[in-house]
Amino acid sequence: MDATGQKQNQRARDTTVTPRPVVWTVVDSGIGPLLLAATPEGLAHVAFHASPAVRDRALARLGSRFGTDPVEAPGSPVLSEAARQFAEYFAGRRHVFALPLDWSLSSGFNRQVLRELATEVPYGTVVGYGDLARRVGQPDAAQAVGAAMGANPLPVVVPCHRVVESDGGIGGFGGGLETKRRLLALEGVLPEPLF
Template identity: 60%
Template sequence: MNETPASTSARSSTWTLRETPVGPLLLAATDKGLVNVVFHADADTADRALTRLEGRLGSAPVRVDDAASPDAPAPHPALATAAAELDSYFRDELRVFTVPLDWSLSGGFNERVLRELFASVPFGVTAGYQDLADRVGEPGAARAVGAAMGSNPLPVVVPCHRVVESGGALGGFGGGRETKRALLALEGLLPQPLF
């Protein structure tokens, strides 16, 4: 199983921060589509994520804001689409993301699993690690599926929060268990938190 993402030549990217009910998300896009979603994007987390993204894409991502000045760079179209769709998702108005995705931060087995998850596990449904391993033709790879979920560069949009343990336990989550609980509650799979 090859875990090395496909190499990329230098590509431009734009990014923004989005406030959400699960905390600030950093969204980044290239001309191919949404390339990265980062949870808990405080200043330090955003700086680390942007440094990694620059290393992977070969050029520094450029920040764009909703209230950007007229001379500010235009965001890649997928960035505006992703922001609007995530806003709708968190208002419980969106069930299917249509934003184009740039899969260049994933590759090999991990990308196969994440693409399968995106294509076949809809809003309000969960899948198990073993189930996803079976779906990609690797029945002995349930643990590797867990690693693929942990490597997901596009959480929420590629819904790794919907992957749970075989007995129904939440399992791990890169955004933290409370974030996973909140996303599953939003989708009606867990009771809403009391506070």
């Protein structure tokens, strides 16, 4: 085999995915239906506005990423516990999620930022994009922090809604600005909307 063929074979081996089982369910929440997906390691993905079309796209991406077709399994232990904790959160009775998490859908800088956010920005508080960049030792990476928030596979559990602009603006949000406002209002950071 020539050098080109060897490189192609190596690239194919490098991109081969070891199949991992994925289970999923959709739960109702204070912000609409959420898709919850888990692997044996823990909760791996949360998707907002889980209409059938959104659900199907998310499941296709998860299947590609984990090398297997996700299976609907609302009674799985991790999904049952996640559903219970989400219900408590939206009822105002839970301020910290205590779930095993599968971090495999994020890596590098994104994972570093998301872990900092998950452990160091508590319920009812906010942090600026630049502040979060400084916390992870990258003071000039505010835009990269924004990109990490947009790529967060575990919103609400890893609370990207708590990251705001330094000038007081609400910033962006993958679940939509109204969803971000509702989450911040639930946590007492913003007033509840009048209507």
